[in-house]
Amino acid sequence: MSEIRPVKIYNSLSGKKEVFEPLTPGRIGMYVCGPTVYNDVHLGNCRTFVSFDVIYRYLMHIGYKVRYVRNITDVGHLLDDGEDRMAKGARLDQLEPMEVAQKYTVGFHDIMRILNTLPPSIEPRATGHIPEQIEMVQAILDRGYAYAINGSVYFDVSKFAKENPSVYGRLSGRVIDELLAESRENLKNQDEKKHSADFAIWIKASEEHIMRWNSAWSVGFPGWHLECSAMSTKYLGKTFDIHGGGGDLKFPHHENEVAQNHGSCGCQPANYWMHANMLLLNGRKMSKSEGNTIAPTELFTGDSPFVTKGYSPMVVNFLC
């Protein structure tokens, strides 16, 4: 095999550009957090996936064999009020949750194809990996970094941070003492948690909650952060090369992923963390919660108050 030219990566974990060293010569395992399929993707979401498509293609171009895993979040991504995004989408559209997930997964794939991005090597769904997530909850409990209460299971952030002082907060730059001091009374189930910084890894389903699975703790569903820890471990191993995602996922999602991986096996998940920056629209982050989004199709057709004409998908890809 010919020599692969060295490449430098800006590693969010160290905050530095580093010469990339794969775990296995010539091969790379890369995990990128995929979309939550409860409504149409907007251009900000697409930008992250276009960025990682460029990275994926470049790594293959210089000679690496890359296993690129990008998940589909079809359960567990909670709204601020604690309602599952999938269940909420289902109720609004009067559809089965899986029908909603299917509809928006197909829509996402269509846009990714129009933007000329390559599909990942594996595209696992959170709902297809409930046993793996339940096993991980058990492993975290066995190692003493979680506690079960009233059918839900919470990750014990203060205990984990005390015993692993260099881990929690390193990726996102959060100071653990400040997190522990923060009051988050607006969040649901505060009374069940030992500490406000703790986060749910298994949630007992309420009567009206449609998406639910049996477990030793309750009929419930996994916490949002858990799927990526469980699926990256399953397809890339306990420690792998690159973990990517949008910059807004650094905290809490990625920080909690790191904690879960450490908490379940005592190992660091990815050696390199890469974050794509946020797309701005009129100076503000493009996000659904801000009501500040443009759909890719609107940009292609020009049918949006934000643009005066349509653009070719390749122009949009290049701009990203």
Ligand SMILES: [Zn+2]
């Ligand atoms: Zn993720």
